[in-house]
Amino acid sequence: MVKEALGVARIYTCNSLMEPILRGEDLHLSFHGIHAIQGVDVDVAPDEIFGIIGPNGAGKTSVLNCINGFYHPQRGRIIFEGQDISRMPPHTRAHLGIARTFQNIALYPGMTVLDNIMTGRVIRMRSGVLACGVYRGPAEREQVRHRRIVEEIIDFLEIEFARDHRVADLAYGIQKKVELGRALAMDPKLLILDEPMAGMSMDEKADMARYVLELKEVRRLPMILIEHDMGVVMDLCDRIMVMDYGRKIAEGSPAEVQRNPDVIRAYIGEAVPV
Amino acid sequence: MAVRPAGDFKITYPQDMALLDTAFNRWGFLLLVGALVLAPAWLGNYIFLLTTIGVFAIGATGLALLTGFTGQISLGHAAFMAIGAYASALLTGGWGLPFLLSLPLAGIIAFLFGAAVALPSLRIKGLYLAIATLAFQFLTEYTIIHAAGQGLGAISVRAPRIGPWVMRSEVQFYYVLLAVWLASGIFAANLVRSRIGLALMAVRDRDYAAQVMGINLLYYKALAFGLSAFYAGIAGSLWAHYNRVITIEHFTLVTSIDYVAMIVMGGLTSVWGPHLGAAFVTALSQGLRIIAPLVITVLPAFAKIATPLREIVFGSILIALLIWEPGGLATLLRKLKRYVDLWPFSY
Numbered sequence: 001m002v003k004e005a006l007g008v009a010r011i012y013t014c015n016s017l018m019e020p021i022l023r024g025e026d027l028h029l030s031f032h033g034i035h036a037i038q039g040v041d042v043d044v045a046p047d048e049i050f051g052i053i054g055p056n057g058a059g060k061t062s063v064l065n066c067i068n069g070f071y072h073p074q075r076g077r078i079i080f081e082g083q084d085i086s087r088m089p090p091h092t093r094a095h096l097g098i099a100r101t102f103q104n105i106a107l108y109p110g111m112t113v114l115d116n117i118m119t120g121r122v123i124r125m126r127s128g129v130l131a132c133g134v135y136r137g138p139a140e141r142e143q144v145r146h147r148r149i150v151e152e153i154i155d156f157l158e159i160e161f162a163r164d165h166r167v168a169d170l171a172y173g174i175q176k177k178v179e180l181g182r183a184l185a186m187d188p189k190l191l192i193l194d195e196p197m198a199g200m201s202m203d204e205k206a207d208m209a210r211y212v213l214e215l216k217e218v219r220r221l222p223m224i225l226i227e228h229d230m231g232v233v234m235d236l237c238d239r240i241m242v243m244d245y246g247r248k249i250a251e252g253s254p255a256e257v258q259r260n261p262d263v264i265r266a267y268i269g270e271a272v273p274v
Numbered sequence: 275m276a277v278r279p280a281g282d283f284k285i286t287y288p289q290d291m292a293l294l295d296t297a298f299n300r301w302g303f304l305l306l307v308g309a310l311v312l313a314p315a316w317l318g319n320y321i322f323l324l325t326t327i328g329v330f331a332i333g334a335t336g337l338a339l340l341t342g343f344t345g346q347i348s349l350g351h352a353a354f355m356a357i358g359a360y361a362s363a364l365l366t367g368g369w370g371l372p373f374l375l376s377l378p379l380a381g382i383i384a385f386l387f388g389a390a391v392a393l394p395s396l397r398i399k400g401l402y403l404a405i406a407t408l409a410f411q412f413l414t415e416y417t418i419i420h421a422a423g424q425g426l427g428a429i430s431v432r433a434p435r436i437g438p439w440v441m442r443s444e445v446q447f448y449y450v451l452l453a454v455w456l457a458s459g460i461f462a463a464n465l466v467r468s469r470i471g472l473a474l475m476a477v478r479d480r481d482y483a484a485q486v487m488g489i490n491l492l493y494y495k496a497l498a499f500g501l502s503a504f505y506a507g508i509a510g511s512l513w514a515h516y517n518r519v520i521t522i523e524h525f526t527l528v529t530s531i532d533y534v535a536m537i538v539m540g541g542l543t544s545v546w547g548p549h550l551g552a553a554f555v556t557a558l559s560q561g562l563r564i565i566a567p568l569v570i571t572v573l574p575a576f577a578k579i580a581t582p583l584r585e586i587v588f589g590s591i592l593i594a595l596l597i598w599e600p601g602g603l604a605t606l607l608r609k610l611k612r613y614v615d616l617w618p619f620s621y
């Protein structure tokens with residue numbers, strides 16, 4: 001039933017009745033002659049999981065890096081909630097509500113799981129240097145308030161047992177969960193996941209898929225998802241963009257994309273699962 | 275029959291986030307403060323040792339915030355101490371400001387210099403940053419020597435006064451220092467566990483991930499440099515008013531390197547580290563100063579190593595710690611406490 005309701009929402013986005021939360025227009029990015037992105041347009045609706053797939057080196061991560069501000073495309077614009085963010089540094093975009101995880105885990109290895117996720121709250125806390133140094137009073141109350149939110153995230157991701165462990169000592173799959181938790185702690189308006197399930201066991205993948213769906217259906221959190229596991233992508237995503245050699249070669253619903261002859265050609269040798 | 279609970283149970287978040295989170299730690303801290311308050315009674319003339327430790331513990335706390343918690347290396351920490359010392363000497367001497375005002379002002383002036391030095395830290399990292407701070411160290415030494423116009427930047431400093439009360443004795447000075455020492459140590463420990471500390475550690479552990487979490491690298495690096503310089507400035511001001519005559523010799527590269535030794539030996543990522551390190555380095559320096567002449571008289575054959583004895587001993591300890599206990603003295607103590615707690619069992 002929920003699926004049907006979402007199907008309706010999808011029709012609306014296709015008719016562009018809903019303003020996209022994120023729009024990338026005509027993005028071009030090259031590194032010393034390597035054209036990582038060549039004229040890509042992206043639209044992410046405020047209620048969808050938008051997938052990006054493509055072979056290795058297709059430029060998927062580069063698109064994310066343009067969106068969150070690590071790379072500045074040589075041409076094109078990026079609009080987030082109606083505002084041109086093309087020139088903004090990454091930390092400003094984070095304040096606007098863009099959160100992401102990394103293909104190669106980028107946690108803070110020396111800190112505990114709790115502190116890693118707490119750092120996501122730093123932008124939502126207000127205490128200044130003096131209040132923090134005194135601690136008693138406002139800073140402590142704020143810290144407790146945010147600790148509660150972080151504990152909810154820890155519960156949600158079922159990693160209570162790891163709360164006080166240094167993340168460097170944890171298994172890979174758990175680190176991936178912590179990274180999701182850290183991004184969630186920012187209360188993002190758009191969540192970008194770069195291969196959140198890469199290298200995970202089947203069980204861990206199933207957990208991660210469950211979290212992603214719950215975030216979408218309960219929190220109504222729009223997401224961009226890069227993933228190589230086609231089964232996962234086809235199940236989770238509302239719309240998919242396929243990239244190859246820095247270009248968009250197809251876009252549409254999972255079913256449409258799977259039927260597209262260009263996509264099948266790009267994936268030659270790799271059967272696109274139905 | 276008294277029943278001891280089988281551990282410390284934390285029921286609320288404030289309890290879990292407390293600085294001194296177990297009864298052992300709370301009582302230990304009270305005992306320590308009590309001992310420091312009573313120290314002048316049984317240390318007598320040796321109170322100067324504790325004063326020295328206190329001053330350098332304050333300075334080292336600043337460097338720990340910068341290097342231990344933010345991951346930025348500095349070989350110019352003594353330069354900020356010099357800036358605080360000379361600023362305070364001029365403010366109280368030339369301008370006649372009271373010590374209680376010149377002390378924080380010295381910190382604030384050093385803070386501004388620190389924040390300015392941080393500007394290149396956005397582009398240069400690691401060893402290159404160390405070299406940049408080294409350049410700042412030499413530049414400061416050079417400027418002070420030339421500005422003072424006379425030998426080695428010697429300048430006399432007024433006895434600290436609070437209102438009409440002039441501090442003349444070592445013990446009086448010690449108590450003022452102790453208050454500043456405690457306050458600055460607690461302030462730093464609070465910073466570390468609050469949102470500021472989280473941001474600094476995020477910058478240390480992975481700067482690009484910190485950016486994605488909305489942490490402005492330039493702001494937090496400048497803040498870390500500024501805070502560390504503030505602590506050095508406070509230490510410098512105290513050191514100036516304690517010594518009553520300062521020269522640049524007090525604040526050379528050797529002092530900067532001593533600071534690095536203190537925080538590494540004490541434990542880079544512990545709020546206790548700089549205090550333990552300052553105590554250890556100060557005690558060791560004084561001890562070696564006594565031992566070195568003895569070595570020469572008793573074992574003339576070893577006279578050659580007696581002169582650089584300090585460097586040899588410090589170097590060996592640093593290397594040994596880096597190999598066997600990178601957590602420094604703070605971690606060693608924690609392990610010792612665990613060992614004693616669990617004795618005679620091994621786990």
Ligand SMILES: Nc1ncnc2c1ncn2[C@@H]1O[C@H](COP(=O)(O)OP(=O)(O)OP(=O)(O)O)[C@@H](O)[C@H]1O
Nearest residue numbers: 031034036054055056057058059060061062063103
């Ligand atoms: N910082 C960089 N400097 C130089 N070249 C880069 C840089 N980042 C990406 N590239 C190049 O851009 C192209 C696209 O890389 P990108 O990481 O976006 O691919 P991807 O689709 O994410 O691949 P994968 O599936 O392997 O993660 C590659 O040829 C890559 O070598």
Ligand SMILES: [Mg+2]
Nearest residue numbers: 060061062103
């Ligand atoms: Mg990639």
